Amino acid sequence: MKVRTRVAPSPTGDPHVGTAYMALFCLAFARQHGGQFILRIEDTDAARSTPESEQQILDSLRWLGLDWDEGPDVEGPFGPYRQSERVAQGLYQQYSDQLIENGHAFKCYCTSERLDEMRKAQTEKGEFAKYDGQCIHLSAADHAEHLKSETPFVVRMVIPTQGTCIVKDKLRDDIEIDWSQIDMQVLLKSDGNPTYHLAVVVDDHLMEITHIIRGEEWINSAPKHILLHQYLGWDMPELVHMPLLRNPDKSKLSKRKNPTSILFYQRMGFLPEAVLNYLGMLGWSMPDGEEKFSFQEMVDSFDIDRISLGAPVFDVDKLTWLNGRWLRESLSDDEFADRLVDWAYNRENLLKVIPLIRERVDVFTELAGKASFLLEGMPELTEADLQIKNLEPEDVLKILQFALWKSEALRTWERDLLNDLFMQLAEQMDRKVRDVLAPIFVAIAGSPVSPPLFDSMAILGPDMCRARLRHSINILGGVGKKKMKKLEKEFNALGR
């Protein structure tokens, strides 16, 4: 059997290190067995998917060297590799129809209001919230009537009313999940797009995926996937559920608490081989215990049974140490110079910076000091640096937190949009623009005197800016749980 693995990110935000983590193990496993690794774009959520995000995912996985054998930009025999294009071919519709025909799925006309109420009532009774099956009993006449009145509908899958599903996972004992705990999953949304559950099953089968390596968060939906394979008469691929990367507080790694974007680590000046090495040592180890290893070395000694199931905390300190080793031990001076130029010390990057700096210098020697913040990581700040004229320390903290939230909501990171965003914030907070911007200047530029803020932020990019805002918030002692709730309330009251 030829091994084929896949990673299937949805292009709905920044390229996540979790995606790279899964891709790394998929690739390592595939390479170890002389198999193939496929990149598939799961853009069935029309409202949230963007082409920019897709491009970033492609770029950052490629930056890491996680090259795919087939994907949206690499021709392959099982294309297209973008689900939206597969939707256009009517691929999922066809299987959805087949499932309905065979009595494995049904059309459901229930409104979201009714479903909300139903779930609420079930939860209150201490039950597992799931669809109550109302539309499963509809007669042919009922369906005809709905068809005539063009009632929007979804397609749901039929779930056994009793018994247990056994989920086989290569890394753990058999998992038993009662069918009563499985909802009659929507397969086709009312807009005609498939949900993840239908799309993943159809595509994995059609693309001849043999091993599904994915996050632990999917264990509970595995029964749906197994059942769909049965309904369609297909063989189920082998399952490997990887542990989830965690924040220092052990919750699932999230951008609210940590920089999660691969772009951030690139921007911070990490080497791709070090990042990959670090991801590889989370949940996996070399047989001889060596911590520094290249991807090829990982493949050469790869053994899926050496994956440990405890949830690893993503520790930037250790990544930094490892990156230092790569820098010192694996690069010649020549290569070091080349990498540095590739990274940021190049003409293209300089041309972004010069327009902001040239008016502010008289001789070249002044340049480094004024532009350094654009090439640095976290600015070195103390609490004293964040004492701002006209503002109480509480206000500074609040402004920074609000700025962070505002910036998290921003979809496209551009100068003018940033400008609008913070003008709006000042207005909503009923404060002078200058006062609101002052702490943000310090947090971003490391000094109250700096080139224009929004241009600088645009150059630094969203991840670096968010990280710096968070950095300053932490310097001020951070925001406790209680205070966070209060601030959140206040923030939401600002309106949009």
Next chain:
RNA sequence: GUCCCCAUCGUCUAGAGGCCUAGGACACCUGGUUUUCAUCCAGGCAACAGGGGUUCGACUCCCCUUGGGGAUGCCA
């Protein structure tokens, strides 16, 4: 609430019943090398969540408790 997964130093991990007085690494502390700093070297601190079994013998196997996490969407 219900279901599922997981559990070794603060963090990443080694450990497949006796090799464990639990090993390595990051972080931290101490000392050495270095004009300084960094690197490097040497050393130190620090863990088997708790309770029951099984066994001649449990970090390792089983059960319970606790803790953490996840799922519970017309998001993936």
